[in-house]
Amino acid sequence: MRALNIAATGMSAQQMRVEVISNNLANMSTTGYNARRAEFSDMHYQQLARPGTVNASDGTVLPTGVQLGLGVRPAAVTVQLSQGSLSPTGGDLDVAIEGNGYLEITLPSGQAGYTRDGALKRTGEGLIVTADGYSVSPEIVIPPDARSISINAEGEVYAYFQGTPEAQLLGQFTMADFSNAKGLEAIGSNIFVETEASGPALQSTPGQDGLGTLRQGYLEDSSVDAVKEITDLIEAQRGYELNSKVISAADQMLAATSQVR
Structure with missing residues (x-):
């Protein structure tokens, strides 16, 4: 089931985001430190039906197609250049x-x-x-x-x-x-x-x-905004939890499938 692998990439992404946030908070008192921000991008898409292809059944053109995303990947950890006080x-x-x-x-x-x-x-x-x-x-x-x-x-x-x-x-x-x-x-x-x-x-x-x-x-002083970092930390934690729930749901669906006779 694709959902297991997709959710796993989401958990890895949120874990990396937490690590970046923790480094920012650890350097709140570091002279001249600029905060970092984790950036992500979506991964390759599986094209089950490409947009614009002709429908074999009636000859119409598919306006959107069927594209299944395969998760998320780290794109960059960017330095936020800003003047500290x-x-x-x-x-x-x-x-x-x-x-x-x-x-x-x-x-x-x-x-x-x-x-x-x-x-x-x-x-x-x-x-x-x-x-x-x-x-x-x-x-x-x-x-x-x-x-x-x-x-x-x-x-x-x-x-x-x-x-x-x-x-x-x-x-x-x-x-x-x-x-x-x-x-x-x-x-x-x-x-x-x-x-x-x-x-x-x-x-x-x-x-x-x-x-x-x-x-x-x-x-x-360090340019780290503690309030923003804590807010981002809560958001990353909730994202991690949601992806873990997707894994649990996918596991229950697989369990139900295996019990079908």
Whole structure:
């Protein structure tokens, strides 16, 4: 009976949807996290009678035909690109991106990575890095005798020294954007890498070419909407239950058929 297999695909789809929702809820407090959404499409159709074919009995054309769907399949898990709210931290190396774009970092393999997590740190040598120790590109080194750091909206990093009223420019952050940012590959730790689907990185300075600006002393919160996720979770749970009822109904029909004498 087709209903058994069709309902099984429906249960698998709703299970995957619950897994995506659970990941969103687990990352409610992850800096710069964008919620994901599971998307599905219908599977192949069995054509018992194609629309437009001629009815052999009287020669009329079938207006709709008989097409039996065979279930549902996962199509994509899409990143919902939206700006999270900015929370003040007061940290001199905490920077939030207000608008489009990503900070570029250098991974241990030498490959470029991209992140919106602006919770930056400094190493013992003064190099500005991410929380996982990956250096921000271009590399900026803070001198050990610097008393304070200032980062303006355009990404320019200044250091103030004792006895010197003028700030010294240490470097400038650059940012990158993509023609299809949803095509980036997430590798964990709030890091994305370029793919053929995303297109090459389009680099510029903050505030230029459609890129956002930086705000020192703030971090971008997760964009997860807890109320929406809970609503979607209830809907997915009910969908799972309904598909399980279809399996139970199909099983009862098969049992009735097997008892016919």
